[in-house]
Structure formats: structure tokens, C-alpha cells
Amino acid sequence: MTEQCYLAPMSGDTDTQARELAQRWSLPLAGPGQPDGLRLWVGDGAVQLGDSRAGSPGPIRVDFLEPAFLRRLTTAGPTREGLVRAVGARRGARPDVLDATAGLGQDAAILAAAGCRVTLVERSPVVAALLEDGLQRAGRDPRTAEIRGRMQLVAADSATYLRGLPAHQRPDIVYLDPMYAARRGGGRSGKSMQHLQALLGHGETTATLLDAALSAARQRVVVKRQRRAAALAEPDPDFSVPGASTRFDVYLVPGAGSR
Structure with a gap:
């Protein structure tokens, strides 16, 4: 609820x-x-x-300038970030990515720091307002202005947006992070993520979103999963990029090439 x-x-x-x-x-x-x-x-x-209720956790904001995350952005690349490897970004290849579960935008910022152009799609107007504000502040800072220039925000339901894309606007890669819904009440940012849990409730139907992503992507769909979790839905991924606590399952679009 x-x-x-x-x-x-x-x-x-x-x-x-x-x-x-x-x-x-x-x-x-x-x-x-x-x-x-x-x-x-x-x-x-x-x-x-x-x-505003007494005893509630402190507020959250989208902050690409937070010192620890800013240091991560300066080293974002395929050798350090499994996500960058999973989307196929490398020297001479910087695919256009549509992040269909934008959330607070950190994964999108990592991809943009690695040189990809990223469209962030967010269905909640409240979260979209947070993202817009964070992007504006990043654009005013010389350390992140170039990264912000590669990020575009779209306020829309992701499945509907993906299905409505004309052929010439289809992205090379569609990225999904269904764990975003599962950890809204805790995880990476502690108790303050309770705000998102109360605001958003349950996420979109993941199987429906995966189907829409596979129909829209030109090259591949990348899905973030917990390291030991089952695949999101059928079909099984073509391969995975492992990490310490997560992995990235890669679904190749037929005829788009291999790894």
C-alpha cells in the first residue's frame, strides 16, 4: 500500500x-x-x-556529489564496474542505455561516467522530482557536468514507454534493477529508504517489464540480481557478469552479436 x-x-x-x-x-x-x-x-x-512524523529517519535526496560516490564516478569503467562490462561498454563502444528502473539514479550515473548516454525512466513523480533536482545540481558542478550531460530524465511508466518507442528511438541496452523494489525498505541507504517503501509500495510486474525490455532493446537487456538469486523470468540469460554480492544477467537480442 x-x-x-x-x-x-x-x-x-x-x-x-x-x-x-x-x-x-x-x-x-x-x-x-x-x-x-x-x-x-x-x-x-x-x-x-x-x-514529518516524530522519530522518522532523516530525509533522502539524489546526490551525485556525495564524496564517496563522486570518487566512484571518477573511476567508473569496465575494469571496476560489473555493470559497465555487462552493458558492453569498452574502448570504442559506448552504447545508449535506457534505465527502466531509475530510482535514485546511481547506476545510471555510473554508466554515464563510463561514457554511455543514459535515459532514466521513472514512474513516480515524487522520485522524478528528486532526480531532476539531483541532475540540476550535478550540472552546475564542473566535476559532474559532463556526466550529467549524458543523462536524460523521462517521467513515465517504463513498460508503457518501452512499448511505445518508435524504431529509430530504441536504445541499444535496456537496464533493469528489480532489486530496487525489494530493498526500498532498507539495504543500501539504511532506514531512510523506508520513505521510498511508503511512497512506492510494490514495484512494477518484473516479468512484464522484462518482456517489454526485450522487445525494445537493439542489442541486450541487463538485469541486476542478487548473486545467488534465480533468474528474473524466462527466458534464461545468455550469460552473467558476477560480482561480490550481485550479478548482472545479460539477455542478448537475436542477431545483435555476442559478448
């Missing part, structure tokens, strides 16, 4: 910005007497998702 999220300024100085954002993403503004709950806060230099 999902929970309604209300947009709210953190101070009077950001009231106009909050109203503009609410109109842009068709989000309700928190009014006087609104019960505590999920909030998309505008202020403190960013757009943040949090919870």
Missing part, C-alpha cells in the same frame, strides 16, 4: 519554488492542519523526501 506525499517548503524563502514544483509535477501542497506524513521538502539547497 502506498502513502500520499505532500510537497512543502522548508521556509518562507522557498514557498514560490515549492508551488512551482507542485504545479510542474502535479503534486499536492501540504496545507494548514495537514496531518504529519511523507513530505517532499523544498529547501536547504535541494529537494528532499522525508517524513
